[in-house]
Amino acid sequence: MIEAIELTKRYGEKLAVDHLSFTVQPGVVTGFLGPNGAGKSTTMRLLLGLDRPTAGHATINGRSYRDLRAPLCEVGALLEARAIHTGRSARNHLLALAATNGIGKRRVDEVLELVGLSAMAGKRAGGFSLGMGQRLGIASALLGDPHTLLLDEPVNGLDPEGILWIRTLLRSLAAEGRTVFVSSHLMSEMALTASHLIVVGQGRLIADASVAELTRAASRDVVRVRTEEAARLRELLAADDVTVSSSERDVLVVTGMSSARIGRIAADAHIALVELVPQQASLEEAFMELTRDAIEFAPVEVAS
Numbered sequence: 317m318i319e320a321i322e323l324t325k326r327y328g329e330k331l332a333v334d335h336l337s338f339t340v341q342p343g344v345v346t347g348f349l350g351p352n353g354a355g356k357s358t359t360m361r362l363l364l365g366l367d368r369p370t371a372g373h374a375t376i377n378g379r380s381y382r383d384l385r386a387p388l389c390e391v392g393a394l395l396e397a398r399a400i401h402t403g404r405s406a407r408n409h410l411l412a413l414a415a416t417n418g419i420g421k422r423r424v425d426e427v428l429e430l431v432g433l434s435a436m437a438g439k440r441a442g443g444f445s446l447g448m449g450q451r452l453g454i455a456s457a458l459l460g461d462p463h464t465l466l467l468d469e470p471v472n473g474l475d476p477e478g479i480l481w482i483r484t485l486l487r488s489l490a491a492e493g494r495t496v497f498v499s500s501h502l503m504s505e506m507a508l509t510a511s512h513l514i515v516v517g518q519g520r521l522i523a524d525a526s527v528a529e530l531t532r533a534a535s536r537d538v539v540r541v542r543t544e545e546a547a548r549l550r551e552l553l554a555a556d557d558v559t560v561s562s563s564e565r566d567v568l569v570v571t572g573m574s575s576a577r578i579g580r581i582a583a584d585a586h587i588a589l590v591e592l593v594p595q596q597a598s599l600e601e602a603f604m605e606l607t608r609d610a611i612e613f614a615p616v617e618v619a620s
Contacts, residue, residue, distance in 0.1 A: 317339065317378075318375070318376050319338075319376075320337055322335050323336040324369060324372050325369055333358050334520045335371075335372065336519065338524050342495040344510075345486050345511055346496065346498070346510060346511075348516075349503075349516070350610075351517060353518075354518065355516055355518070356516060358519075364395070364466065376390070377390065388417040388459060389461065389462060390463060391465075391466065392458055392459070392460060392465045394453045394466070397450045400441050400453075402441055406439060406452050406455075409452065410428065432481070447473040450471075453470075454467070464494065465489065465494065465498075467496075469499060471500065471502060486498060487509065498510065507531075507600075510527060515603065527599060531598065531599055535597040537594075539573065539574070539592065539593065540570075541568045542566055543589050546562065546567065546568050557572050558573050559571040575592050
């Protein structure tokens with residue numbers, strides 16, 4: 317379990333993390349989301365003891381990272397996958413890490429196979445593609461078979477097969493009861509990978525909830541209706557606060573009225589409905605709504 321308690325980090329006049337508190341529970345993949353400049357990377361550095369907090373503190377399984385006896389065997393971290401000596405081979409890089417943490421050589425071969433780099437084990441890391449570098453970084457994080465994982469943008473540079481692989485891996489690790497904390501800018505991928513989300517903006521906590529709770533909260537009353545009597549139903553649904561649009565002859569998209577209300581109106585008019593489906597907001601839509609006031613780097617509109 318990871319706990320952040322009133323974490324605060326100030327760089328001069330810049331408040332990067334502002335009294336941030338949250339808990340990452342084992343057994344689920346927890347996504348860490350926020351706009352650029354929200355304080356995600358700084359928070360991860362604070363969790364791992366790479367930066368000293370201005371105030372507050374963080375613990376991993378009840379202890380600060382610097383107090384862990386065998387850090388690599390308890391916490392696996394990926395903050396910068398390419399932070400390796402480019403002249404070393406993938407295998408030698410992992411062997412060096414293993415030797416300094418009391419990890420056997422067999423485990424090096426296991427993680428190379430796990431991340432799909434066995435055939436490239438003897439190649440210099442400096443010649444790796446971005447995706448291969450990511451795989452080597454993930455191998456380093458998994459080397460000690462840790463119970464806790466902190467991964468910053470682990471899918472960066474991976475191809476579709478690699479993204480599916482890391483998604484499956486993270487979910488399987490969480491299913492084993494491990495704590496998995498993952499930051500990403502890919503909302504579609506987080507929707508498929510994470511069960512719980514922590515959302516920050518301008519260094520502050522915005523949301524700490526499940527994916528389902530966030531998307532449900534962002535969903536408006538938008539309902540897709542299919543019926544052979546679309547024109548008649550459209551007239552019955554007309555109201556000042558209701559919008560009805562249509563792109564197909566027998567389909568209506570109704571905004572501002574619940575599916576239950578639409579169903580009752582149709583039943584009273586003896587109109588048979590073939591489809592009556594509330595439209596769920598995507599995680600991207602929910603994220604944009606949550607962070608609307610927390611965007612630090614907004615694009616400039618270009619006049620046409």
